[in-house]
Amino acid sequence: MSRWDGIDEFTAVAEQASFSAAAKRLGLSTSAVSREIARLEDRLQTRLLNRTTRRVELTDAGRDFLTRCRRLIDERDEALAAVQPDDSAPRGLLRMTCSVSYGERFVAPAVNAFARTHPELSIELDLDNRLRDLVGDGYDLAIRFGHLTDSRLIARRLASRRLILCAAPDYLGRRGAPRDLSELPAHDLLTGSSEHWRFTEAGREVSLRPTGRWRCNSGAAVLDAALQGLGLCQLPDFYVSEALATGALIRVLPDHRPPDEGVWAVHPHPRHVPPKVRLMVDHLRDSLSALAA
Known part of the structure; x- marks a missing residue:
């Protein structure tokens, strides 16, 4: 039994809020996914998910574990991709957040175009005017404006707004x-x-x-x-x-009139930026810069 067993299954169920949807995403049976997560909870001696007949919810321990699992999976996938230089296509799940109006008008169309050309990538775009905690809430990428203060994040300027x-x-x-x-x-x-x-x-x-x-x-x-x-x-x-x-x-x-504000792509500061994040940021910069041209 590998210490990795159950981590992909748990992450998929947590992100899909469904055992059947997670099984479909992983190409497994629902019973196999359920079995691996039960074994994982047994090894950890901790309940990660609360299951009802209608939905699946994370426990407090599950939410913290999910954030860590996403980092592990990203670093594992990046390590595997590093020895396959000809296969740099983004894959896995990319979780993003942006304010509602700017996201609807500019970010979502750019993200949709990116998704169309990268079918192995799943994208979750959360449009919310609240300033979300990228590290605590498990986001890979956010679009933010103006002055940035969170030292845990690295930023790249995409465009400007007035x-x-x-x-x-x-x-x-x-x-x-x-x-x-x-x-x-x-x-x-x-x-x-x-x-x-x-x-x-x-x-x-x-x-x-x-x-x-x-x-x-x-x-x-x-x-x-x-x-x-x-x-x-x-x-x-x-x-x-x-x-x-x-x-x-x-x-x-x-x-x-005040100086123009920066439109920034920000993401947590891992040792290596996953290809899915790096390529999405490049695409957003090209797309948003073209709009301002």
Whole structure:
């Protein structure tokens, strides 16, 4: 009996939340998968999965073990690939996360194109505006913006995005346009998921904590509120570029626009980056850079 026995089966069941789906993925019978996991739990003297007639859930020990198993599998697969230089195709499961709107508009189409040309790779793309813990939650890759602070991660810049302060002509006609940053608190500010709005003043970056009677964590909803004349918003360029081009929104305080933010691919810092991560990052950089060109 190998100490590896049951690890692939456990990982597949945990990721699929199903014994039958895991068995199909591994090319085994459901009974064989169940048997290997039972033996693994016996060896560890720990329950990893809670099984019911409707679903499979990880125990606390199972969640921690899954994170470690993914690392082991990635390093094992990379070691095997290292002695097969002509076979560098990405394979296995790649777990990614990104914010909802940017993910829907840009990342998902690029990921789908990558998946189409790499049929041995399975992809799980989690679109979530929360800042997920890549190491603790077992993600291979995340797309993030702005300043990065987590020293456990390595990052590669993929593209840039620009923050733009703007409002509808109707609102500016009623309230007037602010002439400098000091006038912003007197205006109706449409706040989203960002806690601070960023600007430049006298050659340095400054921030403002917006307050107002309207708030939503959806950029699309903030855009709609601005189009309806409810107030000023600061949103990334991809939200507002069309409305600015048609005149439905007007830039405000353009001389105080902050520096462009970086769009980053970040991933945990193993000794060697798995091919599936390295190739996906290369593909995303090419795809996102082409959009900005």
